[in-house]
Amino acid sequence: MAAECYSFAGFQLNPAQRQLYYHGQRQELNSRYLDALLLLLHHAGELVSKQQFFEQVWPGLVVSDEALTQCIRTLRRVLGDNATAPRFIETVPKHGYRFIAAVSREDGNSQVGVGASLTPTAGPVANETQRERQRQHLWFSIGYGVAGAAVAGLTGGMLYGLLAALQALNSGSQAMSFLLVLLSVTTLLALVAGAAIAAAISAAQLWRSQQPLWTLLAGSLAGLLVGAFVSVLLKDMLILFFGRSPAQLTGATEGLLIGLAVATTVLLLRRQPHFYRLGFALLPGMLAGLLISLSGGVLLAGSLAQLAAEFPQATLGKILLPEGFARIGLGNGWLHLSAMLEAGLFSAGLALGLQRAQQRLSPVE
Numbered sequence: 001m002a003a004e005c006y007s008f009a010g011f012q013l014n015p016a017q018r019q020l021y022y023h024g025q026r027q028e029l030n031s032r033y034l035d036a037l038l039l040l041l042h043h044a045g046e047l048v049s050k051q052q053f054f055e056q057v058w059p060g061l062v063v064s065d066e067a068l069t070q071c072i073r074t075l076r077r078v079l080g081d082n083a084t085a086p087r088f089i090e091t092v093p094k095h096g097y098r099f100i101a102a103v104s105r106e107d108g109n110s111q112v113g114v115g116a117s118l119t120p121t122a123g124p125v126a127n128e129t130q131r132e133r134q135r136q137h138l139w140f141s142i143g144y145g146v147a148g149a150a151v152a153g154l155t156g157g158m159l160y161g162l163l164a165a166l167q168a169l170n171s172g173s174q175a176m177s178f179l180l181v182l183l184s185v186t187t188l189l190a191l192v193a194g195a196a197i198a199a200a201i202s203a204a205q206l207w208r209s210q211q212p213l214w215t216l217l218a219g220s221l222a223g224l225l226v227g228a229f230v231s232v233l234l235k236d237m238l239i240l241f242f243g244r245s246p247a248q249l250t251g252a253t254e255g256l257l258i259g260l261a262v263a264t265t266v267l268l269l270r271r272q273p274h275f276y277r278l279g280f281a282l283l284p285g286m287l288a289g290l291l292i293s294l295s296g297g298v299l300l301a302g303s304l305a306q307l308a309a310e311f312p313q314a315t316l317g318k319i320l321l322p323e324g325f326a327r328i329g330l331g332n333g334w335l336h337l338s339a340m341l342e343a344g345l346f347s348a349g350l351a352l353g354l355q356r357a358q359q360r361l362s363p364v365e
Helices: 031-042 050-057 065-079 124-171 175-207 212-242 252-271 278-294 300-310 315-320 322-326 331-361
Strands: 005-008 011-014 019-022 025-027 047-049 089-092 096-099 104-106
Touching: 005 031, 011 031, 031 050, 031 065, 031 096, 047 050, 050 065, 050 096, 065 089, 124 175, 124 300, 124 331, 175 212, 175 252, 175 300, 175 331, 212 252, 252 278, 252 331, 278 331, 300 331
Parallel strands: none
Antiparallel strands: 005 011, 005 104, 011 019, 019 025, 047 096, 089 096
């Protein structure tokens, strides 16, 4: 390979000195991984096949695909790249990898990073291709996130619907109606909230992949806005139709905490690729739900209980008031349990959906 020095997105690589810098700070890479990065930079914008890697990075050695996978994974970690929405190294499934960022080169006799004139090798066409790829990744991630949230909503709706149906049978009400209504409500709310939070988190990870704080802020802000919107909509609707509304419904604070829980779960999944156990994925959301309930906030079940208390003569009131649940052994603690269940299911479903999108977008690390 030519003894050119390379510069991209604040990184500078000097092949002769075998050193990689980021804004003047040395970045540690072992010899073979540095060779792999040089190979990608030398062929920036082009597909580098697995065979090319094996022949030039591990010449004369027999290595497995896992060695290359670990190499690319390490390079992405050092560069702060994201396999879901790559800024630097793009996976070409089953074939190899491509370096997609704009790369500048200079003669190896001059020192990188001291004001030398650099010649860009990637122009407007490459940048436009990258922007189109980013848009596709964004919509793909949103779709999977919403699907995960919908599954969570269906699961929660089924559990609530069956519980309400059991209560309805005891009170002589229409059990199937309660099942269908609760199933529809939980799924609809999950779709709306899931779309907003998935869009915010996906965008943050796409354009600010190296900064987890942006993911946390995006999830929190999206949750806050959705919670505020739903609260205002429900209160206005109830006042319009019934002349009054409960003082407390799910609102902005609850939405913010749920959004923060989703973002936290997403970051945990991103940093721990094999962190797929549902029990662990549920944990941030369950903690958020418990915090909401202990601080006096309410989620869906709590909001329905507020409605039941406001309209005690309605069938809803006979089924959802706390004394009704006491008859089947849940007592006054059912609101805490329901908040943990709702928040845990939603955050886990949405985060696992986004994680699945990452797998599909980059099936080979």
